[in-house]
Amino acid sequence: MRPTGKLHLGHYHGVLKNWVQLQHEYDCFFFVADWHALTTEYENTAIIANNVWEMVIDWLAAGVNPGSAKIFIQSRVPEHAELHLLLGMMAPLGWLERVPTYKDQQERLKEKDLATYGFLGYPLLQSADILIYKAGLVPVGEDQVAHVELTREVARRFNHLYGREPGFEDKAAAAVKKMGKKNAKLYDELRKKFQEKGDDEALQTARALLEAQQNITLSDKERLFGYLEGGGRIILPEPQPLLTQASKMPGLDGQKMSKSYGNTIALREDPAEVEKKLRTMPTDPARVRRTDPGDPDKCPVWQLHQVYSTDDVKAWVQEGCRSAGIGCLECKQPVIDQVIREQAPMRERAEEFVNNPNLVRKVVNEGTEQAREVARKTLEEVRQSMGLEYR
Incomplete structure (x- = not known):
């Protein structure tokens, strides 16, 4: 969520109630997107720091629990920026220019100069935000589905370019054997059904089989996901959008509750x-x-x-x-x-x-360390696949 200051009841009913529920069902990462705030507020940065802390307090007040979810600030995890840079080397310019919100936002925010590199590239930064944690699901409203689809395309292209490690076929075949005779035979049968007949049910069954495997490493598992679909090793899994209901919270004038309408009740x-x-x-x-x-x-x-x-x-x-x-x-x-x-x-x-402001900072510091631990592992794998690990 971008740090826009104190949140209102529209945010609570549209997003935060959903986050509170999701934190008990999934391993959740909730972060303050302060770099994203710069894409439109780069001339007015004085307000960002205070907005960050006010918003985190609102999250905690709404019931987001640092014991159940990782709460952190985007810019405190520099791995987001490095992955964004690396993805930018292989993401076609046309993909960014066709993102629906790119021209819409420029039209809607005419008073701001948004002809910047940062504004054009912010959907790719969003992709890095998602892919750095190998996220399976991204809770978004319908207006953000296009951004998740771009992330899927970026992951697909990255895996196609860099997932072909030397000796991939031999490593995949060796990983199949580690599954045990019965599971290996089933995997081979399902792979054949999908690759020869396009059987989607076989693909889903094979994916479920791999997810359940306890005796193979994560690298082998990702290798076998790629082998299953006839590609290379899946380094960056493709996320799926988890659609959230649009907020039905009306403002004081009957329009949608929004700061821009001046019709809000703060959280x-x-x-x-x-x-x-x-x-x-x-x-x-x-x-x-x-x-x-x-x-x-x-x-x-x-x-x-x-x-x-x-x-x-x-x-x-x-x-x-x-x-x-x-x-x-x-x-x-x-x-x-x-x-x-x-x-x-x-x-x-x-x-x-x-x-006790120090308590808020402690929550964020702990969440940042937990997030960085996951992000570092992904980035290490990304660097390795791109030939950027110098040993």
């Missing part, structure tokens, strides 16, 4: 300020007087009820609004109560880190 905003913002929200313009009936479908408050309220409360709102049985302030109160209730544990968790 850990003061309860009095939250109440003030919600009480002054616009409602159905047809309800001029308390006795005028209204239409919830034309009221921004109803959108918040759809996020926060039970079926019983929603039925009460529909009936009370349309019959003028309840006023707008009465209608808003259940939403006010639920938002403040949702934020309470976040404010409580955040307090410990706000009062």
